[in-house]
Amino acid sequence: MRLVARVPATTANLGVGFDTLGLALKLYNTFEVSDSEPDFLEINGEGMECLYNRENNIFLKALDFFYKLYNLTPPSLSIKISINIPISKGLGSSASAIVAGLMIANSLLDKGLSKEELLKYAVKLEGHPDNVSPAFFGGCTISLVSDGKVMVKKVPLPDDLSIIVAVPYFDVPTEPSRKILPDYVPLDVTVKGLARIGMFLVSLITDNLKDLPVILEDELHEPYRARFIPNYNGIKKELLSMGALGVMISGSGPSMVILTERERVEELVESVGFVLTKNNIIAKILNLDIDYEGAVLEVN
Numbered sequence: 673m674r675l676v677a678r679v680p681a682t683t684a685n686l687g688v689g690f691d692t693l694g695l696a697l698k699l700y701n702t703f704e705v706s707d708s709e710p711d712f713l714e715i716n717g718e719g720m721e722c723l724y725n726r727e728n729n730i731f732l733k734a735l736d737f738f739y740k741l742y743n744l745t746p747p748s749l750s751i752k753i754s755i756n757i758p759i760s761k762g763l764g765s766s767a768s769a770i771v772a773g774l775m776i777a778n779s780l781l782d783k784g785l786s787k788e789e790l791l792k793y794a795v796k797l798e799g800h801p802d803n804v805s806p807a808f809f810g811g812c813t814i815s816l817v818s819d820g821k822v823m824v825k826k827v828p829l830p831d832d833l834s835i836i837v838a839v840p841y842f843d844v845p846t847e848p849s850r851k852i853l854p855d856y857v858p859l860d861v862t863v864k865g866l867a868r869i870g871m872f873l874v875s876l877i878t879d880n881l882k883d884l885p886v887i888l889e890d891e892l893h894e895p896y897r898a899r900f901i902p903n904y905n906g907i908k909k910e911l912l913s914m915g916a917l918g919v920m921i922s923g924s925g926p927s928m929v930i931l932t933e934r935e936r937v938e939e940l941v942e943s944v945g946f947v948l949t950k951n952n953i954i955a956k957i958l959n960l961d962i963d964y965e966g967a968v969l970e971v972n
């Protein structure tokens with residue numbers, strides 16, 4: 673028996689879609705489970721030693737969680753994890769582990785739950801749906817959690833849209849980055865937020881990107897989280913003036929996502945490097961394609 677789950681990186685919020693919008697990117701973690709050697713754990717990926725500690729290993733927690741649903745404990749397995757999605761950078765590394773853990777446990781126990789059925793458990797483990805939804809289904813997703821039910825819809829994207837991700841060297845853990853947010857927001861801020869997400873979706877669906885720089889202003893989370901990224905507002909302003917369609921904090925940060933028309937990617941990758949260097953931020957700059965497939969489980 674050998675199972676391999678491959679799960680994409682995800683960027684959550686897309687600026688104006690706090691806790692609702694997410695997008696899957698072609699950068700993958702893989703999780704392999706077999707019965708070849710009991711109690712074997714191997715983790716590949718730079719600086720990932722912390723995952724050998726079972727308490728920190730979200731994949732193992734997700735496996736345990738699913739088995740516990742049936743009052744069972746996972747068998748002793750050989751596990752190989754290969755990490756390409758950087759941890760604590762706002763690119764859905766924990767979502768990838770949760771999705772993989774649930775899909776593998778579902779298959780090991782032969783429960784036959786669909787991705788839609790597994791999604792509600794993933795949301796329970798992650799606390800919000802906007803990374804786990806695109807991690808399961810690929811593409812751009814909008815999710816609704818209401819009365820304990822999770823609903824997800826795919827948002828069609830224009831072919832012309834390209835994504836640049838800047839991954840700073842410093843970390844911002846999700847928890848403090850959520851704690852900093854207000855419990856309540858004024859009605860006028862809520863109304864602007866509703867209009868912005870609606871206009872963003874219409875722009876994507878009708879392939880009309882020209883107003884994105886105006887639409888993609890967020891007041892629900894970015895103003896609070898900007899303080900974790902030196903001169904974030906200045907960086908955003910400068911990149912928009914250089915032709916970016918949108919600049920946003922990826923999930924809870926510190927990675928930044930820059931939206932651009934495909935034909936301008938190369939020029940804009942250079943601009944992002946220039947602007948970040950000017951602000952003394954060492955970052956990896958990636959032009960990542962959108963993943964439309966979502967998590968894949970191979971069973972041998």
Ligand code: HSE
Pocket residue numbers: 684685690691692762764800802803846849850893922923924
């Ligand atoms: N929507 C979540 C947040 C994503 O912004 O806190 C965390 O990756």
